Amino acid sequence: MSRTFHKTDDSSAVIIVEDMGMSYDGQIIQRDLNFAVNQHDIFIIMGNSGSGKSTLMRAMTGLNRPDTGDVYYSCDFYERHNNNVDLRTVEKTYQGYWQSGEAMRHNMMSQFGVMFQNGALFSSMTLLENVSLRLVETTHFSPRRIRKIAALKLALVGLKGFEHYYPSEISGGMQKRVSIARAMAMDPPILFFDEPSAGLDPVSSKQLDDLLLELRDSMGVTMVVVTHELESIFAIANNSIFLDHGEKTVIAHGDPKKLVNECENEQVRAFLSRGKKS
Amino acid sequence: MSQAVSTKLKPQYLSQLKGSVLLLQLSGDWTCDIQFPDDIDAELQNTLCAHQEIDIVQVDMTQVTAWNSALLTSIVSLNDLCKKHDVSIDTALMPDEMIRLLKLALNVEARDSRKYTGKRSTFLFTVGSNAINAVAEVGEVIAFLRNVFHASMNMLRGRAVYRSSDTWLVMQQTGAEALPIVSLLNFLVGAILGYIGAMQLEKFGAEIYIGDMVGVAMTREIAAIITAIIMAGRSGAAFAAQLGTMKVNEEIDALKSMGLSPIEFLVLPRMIGMMLMMPLLSVYAIFMGVFGGALVAFAVLNITLEQYLDVVMKAVTLNDLFVGITMSVVFGAIVAVIGCQKGMSCGKTAEAVGASTTSAVVTATVIIFVSAAIMTVLFGVLGI
Numbered sequence: 333m334s335r336t337f338h339k340t341d342d343s344s345a346v347i348i349v350e351d352m353g354m355s356y357d358g359q360i361i362q363r364d365l366n367f368a369v370n371q372h373d374i375f376i377i378m379g380n381s382g383s384g385k386s387t388l389m390r391a392m393t394g395l396n397r398p399d400t401g402d403v404y405y406s407c408d409f410y411e412r413h414n415n416n417v418d419l420r421t422v423e424k425t426y427q428g429y430w431q432s433g434e435a436m437r438h439n440m441m442s443q444f445g446v447m448f449q450n451g452a453l454f455s456s457m458t459l460l461e462n463v464s465l466r467l468v469e470t471t472h473f474s475p476r477r478i479r480k481i482a483a484l485k486l487a488l489v490g491l492k493g494f495e496h497y498y499p500s501e502i503s504g505g506m507q508k509r510v511s512i513a514r515a516m517a518m519d520p521p522i523l524f525f526d527e528p529s530a531g532l533d534p535v536s537s538k539q540l541d542d543l544l545l546e547l548r549d550s551m552g553v554t555m556v557v558v559t560h561e562l563e564s565i566f567a568i569a570n571n572s573i574f575l576d577h578g579e580k581t582v583i584a585h586g587d588p589k590k591l592v593n594e595c596e597n598e599q600v601r602a603f604l605s606r607g608k609k610s
Numbered sequence: 611m612s613q614a615v616s617t618k619l620k621p622q623y624l625s626q627l628k629g630s631v632l633l634l635q636l637s638g639d640w641t642c643d644i645q646f647p648d649d650i651d652a653e654l655q656n657t658l659c660a661h662q663e664i665d666i667v668q669v670d671m672t673q674v675t676a677w678n679s680a681l682l683t684s685i686v687s688l689n690d691l692c693k694k695h696d697v698s699i700d701t702a703l704m705p706d707e708m709i710r711l712l713k714l715a716l717n718v719e720a721r722d723s724r725k726y727t728g729k730r731s732t733f734l735f736t737v738g739s740n741a742i743n744a745v746a747e748v749g750e751v752i753a754f755l756r757n758v759f760h761a762s763m764n765m766l767r768g769r770a771v772y773r774s775s776d777t778w779l780v781m782q783q784t785g786a787e788a789l790p791i792v793s794l795l796n797f798l799v800g801a802i803l804g805y806i807g808a809m810q811l812e813k814f815g816a817e818i819y820i821g822d823m824v825g826v827a828m829t830r831e832i833a834a835i836i837t838a839i840i841m842a843g844r845s846g847a848a849f850a851a852q853l854g855t856m857k858v859n860e861e862i863d864a865l866k867s868m869g870l871s872p873i874e875f876l877v878l879p880r881m882i883g884m885m886l887m888m889p890l891l892s893v894y895a896i897f898m899g900v901f902g903g904a905l906v907a908f909a910v911l912n913i914t915l916e917q918y919l920d921v922v923m924k925a926v927t928l929n930d931l932f933v934g935i936t937m938s939v940v941f942g943a944i945v946a947v948i949g950c951q952k953g954m955s956c957g958k959t960a961e962a963v964g965a966s967t968t969s970a971v972v973t974a975t976v977i978i979f980v981s982a983a984i985m986t987v988l989f990g991v992l993g994i
Contacts, residue, residue, distance in 0.1 A: 455959030471643040473680060480683035487715040500958060519641075519678040550710035 344371040344419035346409055346522060346554050347392065348426055352401035354387050361387055364581050365401065367573050371419045374548055374555045374568045376588065379575035380603070385558045386449070386526055388575065392556065393446050393524050394429055394437060402428040405440050409521055442470075444522040445515030449530060451507035453499040453514070459486060460495040463514045470518070485513040489543060505536040512543070516551075523547075525557040529564045541567040562606060574600050619675055620645050625657055630665040632657060632697075634688075637673035640681040651687045658695050667692055668700040671708070682711055689716065754873075754951045758881065761873040770874040780883030784845040785891060791844070792837055796895040799836050800824055800902025807903075808910045817911045821921030824903030829930040831937065833895035834888075835982055838941035841888065842974035846949035849880050850970035853953025854963040862954070872954065881946040888942030889935045896934060929994050937985055941978050948974040 345368040353363035361384035369375045377385045390396040392403045404426035406419065429440055453462050464482035467473060473481065483495055489509040499507055508528060515523055528544070529537040541564050548555055559565060565572065565588050572591070574584035576599070584591050584600040592604040619638035626633045634654070640646070658664060667688065671677070685708065692699050701709050731739075764770040807823040853876060856862050862872045900922055907913040952970035956962050 456961040473643045473646060474648045477646065477648055477680060477683065480687070481679050484679055484683050484686060484715055487718050488711065490718050492715075492718045516679075546710075546714055550707050550714060552707060 343368065343424075345369065345424070345426075346371050346373075346406045346419065347556070348404040349388075349392065350401050350404060352388070352391060352403065353399045354384060354391055354396070355399050356387065360580055362575060362580055363400070365573075367582060367585055369554060369556055370571065371554055372548065372552060373571045374544065374557060376565050376569040376572035377556065377558045377575065378560055378565060378572055378588070378603075380560065380577055383575040383577040384580075385560070385575055389524055389526055389556065389558045392429075393444065394441060397430055402430045404428050405443060405522075409443055442518060443520055444524060445518065445520040446524045447508070447511045447515045447526065447528060449526045451499070451504075451511040453507055453510055455499050458496050458498055459491065459502070459510050459513075462499070462510060463517050465514075466517050482513075482517065485516050486510070488516070488547070489513045490539075505532050505540070508532070508540065509543070512547075516547070516553075519551070520553070522554045522556070525555065525559075527559055527561075528557060529559060529561045534563070537561065537564060538567070540564075544568050562604065565604070574603070621647060621674075621681075623647060623650055623653075625654065627657075627661060627664070630663050632661070632664045632667045633670065634667060635670045635673065636681070637675075639675050640677040643680070646680055650684050654688055655691055658691055658697065662695075664695070664697055666698050666700055668703065670703040671705060672703050674705075677705075677708070682708060682715070685712060686715060750955055751947075751951055754954065755947065757873045758877060758947065761871060761878055764871075764874060765878060770878060771870055772874050772878050774879075776879035777883050780880050781887055783848070784841065784884050785887035788840065788844060788887075788891060789894070791840055792891050792895050793898050795840060796828070796833055796836055796898040797902040799832060800828055800899030801906050802902075803827055803832070803899070804903035804906035805910065808906060812911070817907075818913060818917065818921055820903060820907050820911065820913065821918045822925035825900055825922035825926045826930055828896050828899035828903070829926050830933045831982060831986065833899050834892045834934050834937040834941055835978065836899075837888065837891050837895045837938065838945060838978045839975060841884070841891075841942070841945045842948075842978065843971050845884060846945040846970050846974045847967045849946065849949030850953040850956070850967045851963060853877075853950060854956030854966045857954065857956050858958050858960070858963060877946075877950040877954070880950055881943065884946035885939055885942040888938045888945075892934055892938035893931075896931075933985075933989050933994055937982065940981060940985065944977050944981065945974050948977065 347369040349365050349367050352365040354361045365388065377388055379385050387396065391398040407425040407427050409419075427436065427440065429437060432440065453459075454465070457465070460479065460482050463485050464478045467478045467481060468475075471478070483492075486492060486495060489512050491506060491509055491513070494502065494506070494510075499510070502510070512523075512525075512528070515525075525544070528540055532540065544555060544557070545568055547553060557564075557568070569588050572584075572586065572588045573582045574591070574597075575581070576583040583597050584595045586595075588604055591600055593601070595601050595604075621638040621640040621642060622636070624635045624637075626635070654667075658667075669685065669688070674681075685704075689699060689712065691697075701712075761770055765772070804820055804824050807820050808817065811817050811819055811823070853862070856876070862876070865872050865875055904915055904918045907918045908915065949970045952966040952973070956966040
């Protein structure tokens, strides 16, 4: 049975992770994870390699079941997002993803889009087909309207004119952009990004950061980004957690621009100050 | 999510011409895919074409309760239309977020473009391209065989770089691990041959010759062919999939960049392993087939195992065994070469790996039967 809990305070949490713990092959990766992602946040999950950032994202997006705890999504957020409702002003109900049944999970998945680290584009499909796949399979829009929506999404990520190319015919940076367009296809209110800047040159990485900021501001989406690229972290984030490999839990939580000076944990300060701009 | 009571208003639009201004009033919830008014683009196009006096299109979205990209596509289309008809758009009554998105979408210049060519092609084009592909494929196989030959020469001179442990692993995978399926299929084929033979031989009172039939057929050809087909489907497909995936992951490029020959390092162990295991598996298969026939002989014709084996021993000669083993070596080489060649020439997509694997099995199976026919005639002519 699924359970809900109500929050009536003035928080604007869209996602709440509660007591989450994960392991791999019997080895604990992270435990006792507790944090919230607020509406319109660009929330960074950071940490060193192997600290479990991607594993946490996979648990949050329903790809890997955590050992303990759950991730709660704000109910009706899809409709509230479309109606520009400020979550601070309304009563909120949250639904645990892993406690829910299959149908409910499927419903919850429509709230978010995911961009994978290597793009994960379908190589046998054109870029337009990649972006329109979910629209074709899950909506009742006419084929013509779906093509228009997919072309619009590609235009939004700067790939107008590339609709009939195949993934193998474009660069890695462009593939990441297509992957973002595909994640946005259904206009989800929440977007997850796994290492969006990894493998990109500084110029492309900067362009991608600017794109994420523009999409957040224009579409009002909430973003959860897994990255350890410090340039990107300082450019886009307004909230974050730092996962520690040794402690196996969150050792810092907050705006990275503040954490770099104010965090009590020396390791976090050292991690962030390597990329701090003077 | 809790099921919200539906209070959605139907998405509607109304266009009114006021002098030179076309007022487009939108209202309701435009996020609903089922009720989305798909005719809006055509309607606006008709209006703009019919009224050349229009200077401005004013879009009023103050009554829109919710919207998403679907509505934005209509606004983008309207913008294109207005540009075409030299009409300006008044966006004062549009949400700021939509104006920002519109700017983001329109500020991008098409950096490149490609027309959709579709997947249809003429019969002549299909035949021609298939013929060209077939010729190119033969060329690829010949080039591959040449490389394999050079690699084999290097190996004989002791200059080839490969890991012998890989060869042992291939021998285990293609040999020992294939025993159960080889046993089952050859036993059944022997039994089927024996049963059909028994039905026919009974008519002439020549039941005892079932041993001749099963023994000679299995030893000379059937065991080798059945085993080769199993190997093509099992190991040939595995070779193609393994090497194809390595190509997709750039592992083969990594080997080349280290100065190692992928043919020596990857193909030779597979070829050696397969060519050594095939004759052994075939001999084993012969025994299984003969035992399958023995079971039928005993069950259907009441021929004892001693009588049956006595007939088999008299009927099967060393020449028959030589023919069977020769065929199995050739079939082993075919399966290994085709499997490895298809893997090495695989494209860099998941779909290409699947196509290579399928092609490896189909091509190897066809060539096995063609070569079996040629060898049968050849050995017949040579009197072996």
